[in-house]
Amino acid sequence: MNWFALRQHRKQLLIFGILLVIYAAFVIPTGLHFWHVYQHTVADCAQNPANPTCGDLSTSSLFPTTLDRILTGLIPSAVIFLPIILGVFWGAPFLAKEYGEGTNSLAWTQSVSRRKWLTVKLVWMLAATLVLTAAFATLITWWSKTTNALDMDRFSNGNEFGIQGVVPVAIGLFVVSWGILFGAWFRKVMVAVGVTLVLFVAVSHIVIPNLVRPNYMKPVSVTAPFGPRQDDAGSEIPQGAWITSNTIYDSNGHAVLGDIFPAAPPQCQKVIQQATSGTTNDHGTIRKAVPAPNGEDPIAECLDKAGWHQVTTYQPAYRYWDFQWIETGIYLALAALAIGATYWLVLKRDA
Amino acid sequence: MGAAVIQTKGLGKRYGSFWALENCNISVPAGSVSALVGPNGAGKSTLLKILVGLNRASAGQGEVLGKAPAQEESFLSDIGYLAQEIPLYKNLNAADHIKMGAHLNKRFDKEFMQKRLKDLQIPLDRPVGKLSGGQRAQVALALALAKKPKLLLLDEPVAALDPLARHDFLSSLAQAVADGGLTVVMSSHLLADLERVSDHVIVLAAGKTQLCDEIETVLNEHKLLVGPRQNKIPEDDFAIIHETHTIRQSTLLVHLKKGAKVPNGWQQHEPNIEEIILAYMGQAKEGGEK
Structure with missing residues (x-):
């Protein structure tokens, strides 16, 4: 059965093996180059802090050429899409193709029990998924050390969180497992592919990053007087943290949602009128709305005096690995659910 | 066997x-x-x-x-x-x-x-x-x-x-x-x-077994009977699988009961297996339509 499982999926495995080699051929040289440039710049800036580029180091400022942009865009994207590509090419057809072409009834009438047939095939498929996603994840995690150091966003950027560390491996197993389940369920490759796509986008790009991930641990909360400039607020929040919310409260402790100007207390309305004259359609923040030639912000000062304040919640950077493992656990649990359901469908339903 | x-x-x-x-x-x-x-x-x-x-x-x-x-x-x-x-x-x-x-x-x-x-x-x-x-x-x-x-x-x-x-x-x-x-x-x-x-x-x-036997036995037990037209045919010695009637004559494909003989007044023919199978399938169809 081992021989057969491998023979059957030989081509799929080979193609993705080749893709991995091609990917490595891009990632390893660019990773080395980017890291070298970064190290060099940091060393330079230590000697000449006055150099203008040293003030605001980021991936886009350090690697500004078109080629740099393409590489820094495409290299992470490949791993963002890897789970769904595997879900589509490995997961969904895995059983749907057998059902669709009737080869399941060929396989199930050899002298191998259906359970053993499914188990051996699943073990190889999931092991291949594990190895492949782990290889891609290792490459991109290593490659990202430059961008991580520059942008400090591996935690706060949802895409970065999903492609580095252990989470991408778990996402790969999750998508492939559900692709397999949908294949056994609908028995048509195209339907299974479609549903797997929808699931991937919904779970891995909408529900988990936005609704679930922020709640793994209770966020740290800091209260600041209203209207601190961006930098001031930033200074209270440690580097690399993931800011999960930023809410403005009025003097009564009620959250101010939406437009702040109409909600401002009466004593500030006049200030607002003066400071925003000519702009009637203001939906932005106060800083944006107010031209402040002398750096003063009269509206913010007024609101601050009126007792307004803002509360920022964040997940500190040191929780990164806790979050990685928690999310890995969630994806693996979802994958296990799909595998269990697949067993049930294959063993209980008619051929 | x-x-x-x-x-x-x-x-x-x-x-x-x-x-x-x-x-x-x-x-x-x-x-x-x-x-x-x-x-x-x-x-x-x-x-x-x-x-x-x-x-x-x-x-x-x-x-x-x-x-x-x-x-x-x-x-x-x-x-x-x-x-x-x-x-x-x-x-x-x-x-x-x-x-x-x-x-x-x-x-x-x-x-x-x-x-x-x-x-x-x-x-x-x-x-x-x-x-x-x-x-x-x-x-x-x-x-x-x-x-x-x-x-x-x-x-x-x-x-x-x-x-x-x-x-x-x-x-x-x-x-x-x-x-x-x-x-x-x-x-x-x-x-x-x-x-x-x-x-x-x-x-x-029609989802049901109509016949299940060795072909030799099936051939031995089934006869094609031709005789003058009769409206009411007694089924003492055989079961009628298929019947066709013209004005003058009746043609029956019958399954003889164990040890029974074809009663007098019928001309007896040996049907082939194809005829017998078709008769059974036709019977099931009529049964389904009733």
């Missing part, structure tokens, strides 16, 4: 509220080649799939080679099955299928299958998806036979084949049966083909 290899009692399969197979009682003796016939949708495929353990019965029991059909090695290793679509792995070649058979079956006879395909001049190195329908059917049959099964279940294996390929296929099958130790159940709606190779017949129509 030996003891029953297949024995079913009240076997049924329901899809939603529709019974694809209902109260099916058949018995297939060891060493026979049984023709499973019936119109499309009669439940032939369903019955075979239940017998081979691919589908589960909704009612009744079936016993195959003394075991209840199961998805277990101990049951599957003695059974060969060829599904209607003749499924093979299209991208794999015949040599890969031989290897597959050897890996997935303990008693698989590699040399037999290699020799057989060589004799049939089927290329071993070409993906089976690129072979002709007849060649694919031969690969599938060779695969099923190389497993050395005690019972071979074939679901309309010749339906999609041209007459020559059909002839070759049935010859291969007949040869395998002649080699001994094999019981075959083969479904088809091509009666003439079955007549050539089978010695036992099961007629399935």
